Amino acid sequence: MSTPEIILLPANMSDAGLLLLYRNDPETIRQSVQQKPIESAEHLAWLEAVLDTPRCQLYIANEIQASVFFPVGTGRLDLRDNGSVELSLTVAPGHRGRGVGGQLLAALIKKAREFGFHRLRARVRANNIASMIAFLKAGFVPVTDQIVEMELECPIKS
Numbered sequence: 001m002s003t004p005e006i007i008l009l010p011a012n013m014s015d016a017g018l019l020l021l022y023r024n025d026p027e028t029i030r031q032s033v034q035q036k037p038i039e040s041a042e043h044l045a046w047l048e049a050v051l052d053t054p055r056c057q058l059y060i061a062n063e064i065q066a067s068v069f070f071p072v073g074t075g076r077l078d079l080r081d082n083g084s085v086e087l088s089l090t091v092a093p094g095h096r097g098r099g100v101g102g103q104l105l106a107a108l109i110k111k112a113r114e115f116g117f118h119r120l121r122a123r124v125r126a127n128n129i130a131s132m133i134a135f136l137k138a139g140f141v142p143v144t145d146q147i148v149e150m151e152l153e154c155p156i157k158s
Contacts, residue, residue, distance in 0.1 A: 006103040008059035008075060008111055015060055016047050022074055025093045031128045055079040057111070061089075061104045072100050075108045077115070084119040085112050102134045109138060 011019065020043045022028060029035055038046075050056050057077040062069040072095040078086040087108050091101045112120055122140060124131045 004063040004065050006072070006100070006107045007062045007064060007069070008107050009062060009069075011047075011058040011060050011074070012051065013047065016044055018060070018071060019043070019047065019074060022090050022092055027093065027096070028090055031125050031131070033123060033125075050076075057115075059108075059111070061100075061107065063100075073104050075104055075111075077108060077112055077117075079117075080121070084121045085115075085117040086121045086123070087112070088122065096130075101130060102137065105134050105138050 020038065020040060023032075023043065024037045029037060047058075050058050055078065059075045060071050061073040061075055063072050064070075071092060073089060073091040075089045076087070078088070080086055087105070089101065089104050089108060091104065109120065120140070121143075122135055124135055126132070
């Protein structure tokens with residue numbers, strides 16, 4: 001049985017609770033750059049700022065099953081000063097280990113291509129094997145060899 005298609009829908013303030021739940025999941029914290037839980041007020045201020053900037057696109061990743069949307073994670077595209085776009089994603093607890101991360105990454109790459117971006121970057125903790133495999137399979141290559149965090153880059157072919 002194949003995994004349902006991932007659809008990216010723009011996040012909004014009504015997604016704050018879901019986003020905070022995903023962000024403060026113990027496994028998400030363990031694999032995050034900032035390895036501490038986020039308080040609700042801090043999260044709301046961050047979300048409001050992110051939604052207010054055109055340099056960032058934040059999405060809720062959904063699977064469609066029998067015409068019903070099921071959130072399975074989040075994805076983000078952040079425009080950097082050097083013209084590259086940094087991708088980040090979180091697979092929701094309960095949806096890990098079944099290919100959602102790779103599909104979510106593919107959907108983010110497609111979205112970046114639609115926006116006309118040609119250079120993608122990601123920061124992945126070196127011990128996050130599942131993410132490393134997904135990014136490498138998607139064509140990203142390491143540009144640093146730090147032990148804790150690796151930066152990867154992927155040019156988008158037109």
